[in-house]
Amino acid sequence: xxxxxxxxxxxxxxxxxxxxxxxxxxxxxxxxxxxxxxxxxxxxxxxxxxxxxxxxxxxxxxxxxxxxxxxxxxxxxxxxxxxxxxxxxxxxxxxxxxxxxxxxxxxxxxxxxxxxxxxxxxxxxxxxxxxxxxxxxxxxxxxxxxxxxxxxxxxxxxxxxxxxxxxxxxxxxxxxxxxxxxxxxxxxxxxxxxxxxxxxxxxxxxxxxxxxxxxxxxxxxxxxxxxxxxxxxxxxxxxxxxxxxxxxxxxxxxxxxxxxxxxxxxxxxxxxxxxxxxxxxxxxxxxxxxxxxxxxxxxxxxxxxxxxxxxxxxxxxxxxxxxxxxxxxxxxxxxxxxxxxxxxxxxxxxxxxxxxxxxxxxxxxxxxxxxxxxxxxxx
Amino acid sequence: xxxxxxxxxxxxxxxxxxxxxxxxxxxxxxxxxxxxxxxxxxxxxxxxxxxxxxxxxxxxxxxxxxxxxxxxxxxxxxxxxxxxxxxxxxxxxxxxxxxxxxxxxxxxxxxxxxxxxxxxxxxxxxxxxxxxxxxxxxxxxxxxxxxxxxxxxxxxxxxxxxxxxxxxxxxxxx
Numbered sequence: 001x002x003x004x005x006x007x008x009x010x011x012x013x014x015x016x017x018x019x020x021x022x023x024x025x026x027x028x029x030x031x032x033x034x035x036x037x038x039x040x041x042x043x044x045x046x047x048x049x050x051x052x053x054x055x056x057x058x059x060x061x062x063x064x065x066x067x068x069x070x071x072x073x074x075x076x077x078x079x080x081x082x083x084x085x086x087x088x089x090x091x092x093x094x095x096x097x098x099x100x101x102x103x104x105x106x107x108x109x110x111x112x113x114x115x116x117x118x119x120x121x122x123x124x125x126x127x128x129x130x131x132x133x134x135x136x137x138x139x140x141x142x143x144x145x146x147x148x149x150x151x152x153x154x155x156x157x158x159x160x161x162x163x164x165x166x167x168x169x170x171x172x173x174x175x176x177x178x179x180x181x182x183x184x185x186x187x188x189x190x191x192x193x194x195x196x197x198x199x200x201x202x203x204x205x206x207x208x209x210x211x212x213x214x215x216x217x218x219x220x221x222x223x224x225x226x227x228x229x230x231x232x233x234x235x236x237x238x239x240x241x242x243x244x245x246x247x248x249x250x251x252x253x254x255x256x257x258x259x260x261x262x263x264x265x266x267x268x269x270x271x272x273x274x275x276x277x278x279x280x281x282x283x284x285x286x287x288x289x290x291x292x293x294x295x296x297x298x299x300x301x302x303x304x305x306x307x308x309x310x311x312x313x314x315x316x317x318x319x320x321x322x323x324x325x326x327x328x329x330x331x332x333x334x335x336x337x338x339x340x341x342x343x344x345x346x347x348x349x350x351x352x353x354x355x356x357x358x359x360x361x362x363x364x365x366x367x368x369x370x371x372x373x374x375x376x377x378x379x
Numbered sequence: 380x381x382x383x384x385x386x387x388x389x390x391x392x393x394x395x396x397x398x399x400x401x402x403x404x405x406x407x408x409x410x411x412x413x414x415x416x417x418x419x420x421x422x423x424x425x426x427x428x429x430x431x432x433x434x435x436x437x438x439x440x441x442x443x444x445x446x447x448x449x450x451x452x453x454x455x456x457x458x459x460x461x462x463x464x465x466x467x468x469x470x471x472x473x474x475x476x477x478x479x480x481x482x483x484x485x486x487x488x489x490x491x492x493x494x495x496x497x498x499x500x501x502x503x504x505x506x507x508x509x510x511x512x513x514x515x516x517x518x519x520x521x522x523x524x525x526x527x528x529x530x531x532x533x534x535x536x537x538x539x540x541x542x543x544x545x546x547x548x549x550x551x552x553x
Binding site for chain 1: 403406410412415416417418438440442
């Protein structure tokens with residue numbers, strides 16, 4: 001019998017995390033992410049891992065940062081209201097370079113909003129929620145199987161770049177059940193470990209040539225110090241302008257230096273397209289259907305799906321904008337992704353918004369109507 | 380082949396579980412499946428809706444727009460959702476809980492909850508009675524596959540009662 005089974009997006013996230021080596025989960029349940037915590041509570045102890053339900057969202061992410069510093073591969077999952085609470089510690093994780101994954105299954109906001117309804121309104125908070133200059137990696141899956149794959153990728157990127165990585169899901173995908181077949185094993189990026197002794201000059205925050213430090217885990221035999229203050233190679237705070245400048249620059253460049261390698265997009269029907277729809281997550285599925293229907297009516301339109309949301313796919317959008325007559329951004333919000341698309345295309349083509357924020361997902365007919373308007377056909 | 384089904388009622392009636400079970404059976408039989416739901420923040424009461432799309436090809440937009448089949452377990456759900464049915468679609472109503480059937484030609488009325496109480500002993504089996512009826516009325520998956528899925532999902536001491544509920548629903552839809 002095939003290994004295919006019906007699985008929910010949130011369950012696939014937990015399965016992906018465990019496949020990628022996550023052995024510590026701390027969380028505080030919140031709709032529509034709760035099934036991730038439930039699945040981790042069920043699966044992790046069997047693998048010798050640790051599941052902790054903490055007293056609140058902030059403590060959960062604190063526990064994750066602590067566990068990671070002690071050598072665990074650690075993950076937390078939440079939704080918008082919890083994501084808001086964790087902002088300070090996300091910044092701490094970025095500054096202290098602590099590998100970990102935080103899943104945000106978006107729901108309608110602001111505040112506690114509509115707990116069970118789909119939204120994509122956290123795109124900008126993922127990027128700019130925590131204060132100060134910091135880079136962000138955020139990945140957004142559109143299917144149950146891709147949720148598994150991107151969770152693995154998120155864990156691997158967090159280890160490779162030693163930074164918190166956000167898996168930006170939406171309710172459409174988190175609560176969706178699909179027929180999936182999962183792989184037996186996945187490629188795992190191991191924890192970076194010191195390859196020098198202190199006598200040889202080891203300093204826990206001295207970067208490797210790729211800009212990422214091989215910070216020792218607590219308990220590994222090294223004296224290490226971790227702080228959210230700007231620090232030098234020793235890990236202790238520094239008041240030096242040069243150290244500050246170099247540290248902030250390095251935090252950005254350790255990620256930007258790999259260029260488009262981590263910026264994944266998927267193109268559909270774009271070869272001869274005169275128009276394109278841009279979308280992420282569950283909305284991209286609706287857009288795909290709308291694009292297919294538009295093609296059937298003879299409109300040359302395609303779809304650009306952003307799989308990596310941050311860093312933003314500037315180059316892909318720039319290339320696309322040079323050869324199409326219009327872009328339609330379909331998203332479940334009042335308009336967030338559209339602003340970033342407008343920035344990326346530098347006015348090279350017209351950008352329109354097909355946004356929705358009424359608790360329901362977009363329908364193919366709604367996107368199709370906007371495609372027709374963009375293409376100058378009567379909707 | 381692509382079929383869209385919507386099960387509707389109020390929270391606690393088990394319309395989501397019924398959809399998951401149908402989806403599991405279809406997945407086991409090799410079909411592409413998308414199963415989703417919408418409900419309020421309440422654990423009980425409030426509107427609940429679940430959807431299953433079963434297809435031979437990849438499914439993109441995962442939500443149902445024009446169902447080929449609607450199950451309504453409350454009057455409110457019946458009044459709200461029958462309108463979306465395709466013209467050849469089928470509407471299945473809980474006969475007792477939907478006293479005023481909407482004006483839709485292809486309607487089937489079965490006393491689902493009453494059968495669950497009288498034949499299986501508890502109203503909580505209503506969703507499995509409904510599932511048995513749905514298996515027969517839609518002919519999308521085999522009763523045996525659904526039976527296996529039910530047995531795997533329910534608590535062990537309730538397997539027998541659930542299988543009975545499934546059978547009663549299947550018979551009632553003759």
